[in-house]
Amino acid sequence: MNRLDNKQRMLKLMEILRDQTDEENEYTLDDITECFKKEYGPEVKLNKNSIRDDIDHLIESNFDITINQEKEGMPKFYSHQYRLFELYELRMLIDAVASARFITKDETKQLIRKIKKLTSIHHAKKLHNEILIDSSVKSESKLVRLAINDLHEAISERKIVTFQYGRYNLNKEFVLSHNGGQYRVKPLALTWVNDFYYLIAYYFAKEEIRHYRIDRLRNVNITEEQFAYELFDVSKYVSSTFHMYAGSEEWIKIRFHNDLINVIIDKFGRDADIRKLDEDHFVLTAKAIVSNGLVKWLLNWGNQAKVLSPSSLIDQVTNEISNMMAVYEKEMD
Structure with a gap:
């Protein structure tokens, strides 16, 4: 030409x-x-x-x-100097994509290439990702991105969803739960926690809210059944859960050592009800999802955390401590 x-x-x-x-x-x-x-x-x-x-x-x-x-x-x-994204914003996007476990290794590389096209070729060279893309912790399922898209659509259109759900066994084989039976749920929100995408949904069979890892979903189907709109505060709900375990919401009161103040603020926010108890401790009062996840989270802090209420949570924590001691006592015998 x-x-x-x-x-x-x-x-x-x-x-x-x-x-x-x-x-x-x-x-x-x-x-x-x-x-x-x-x-x-x-x-x-x-x-x-x-x-x-x-x-x-x-x-x-x-x-x-x-x-x-x-x-x-x-x-x-x-x-041409105006860009929709600043360079540091593109770096954050690339680091997030590289760190996300639910994105396959090939999809990670593809997404990073696309993100680099949002700036000049010269600036793109500065976006070399320093986070190692470890294929051993990356999802192997390419169905994740399709499930995410379908679920977002279902939430937007307020349609009931069905799917199969499963987990890996000791032989590293993916086994469907409930003998491959269908889960029928009302999808409420998607959230990204601890490097995984979760579906928060109302499970009709048990009449309760549950959480499902999206990389463990199979055969996601959007039905034509619609449900009524209801306000659901995702941020508030997620902040009250621990390790994405479902359970009942209750008021809890925990005594923490002062060394954990930043941990508690990170989890519950700066508006959390935190009050000084003595020179070494403070008390947190909050609404939280009481579950095995909360128990495991509390035990992370050893003697720096003590449950004050409710009594049911005290019992769960003490029972778990007793079970842990029993395991070690048997090994010592």
């Missing part, structure tokens, strides 16, 4: 500026011309006045072009 029509030339100019320039890499008209020649061959017919006119038209059409000229009579430098 030796000659470009006006539309082709303008579209290519926009692409050059978008992909190859930024605040640190600016092109003169000669540089832009060279880009055209690399794409269409050295014989391509170009007129600098036409390129200047194209630049003016792009600016009038609200395409961001920055023009710099150090001194009168010196060449002008052109660049």
Whole structure:
């Protein structure tokens, strides 16, 4: 091709500026011309006045072009500097994708390539991901992204969902629960916790809210049955759960050592009801999902955490401590 029509030339100019320039890499008209020649061959017919006119038209059409000229009579430098995402935001997106266990290794590489296209080729080189993509902890199921899309759609349209659910056994074989029977649920929200996506849903068979790891779902089906809209505060609900175990919501009161203040604020937020007890301890009062997950979370802190109420939670914690002691006592015998 030796000659470009006006539309082709303008579209290519926009692409050059978008992909190859930024605040640190600016092109003169000669540089832009060279880009055209690399794409269409050295014989391509170009007129600098036409390129200047194209630049003016792009600016009038609200395409961001920055023009710099150090001194009168010196060449002008052109660049596209406005980006939807700042470089640090793209780094966060890439790190999140690389860390997410539910995304397969191949999908991770594909997503990172796409994210890099949201900036110039020069800035994209700075986005080299420092987080190792460990295939041993990445999901092997490519069905996850399809399930996520279907579930978002079901939540948006308030439609009941059915699926099969399973787990791995000791032989590392994926085995469906309930002999492969269907789970029928009302999907409430999706949340990303501890590197995994979870579906929070109302399980009709047990008449309670449960959580399901999306990488463990199989044969997700959106039915035509609709349910009524109800307000569901995802952030508030997730902050009250522990290790994504379901259970009943109750008021809890826990005594913590002062060393754990940042842990508690990270979990419950700065608005948490925290009150000084003595020089070494404070008391947290909060609504939480009482479950095995809460018990396991509390035992992480050893003697730095003590349940004050409810009595049912005290019993669960003390029973678990007794069971742990029994395991070690048997081994010692």
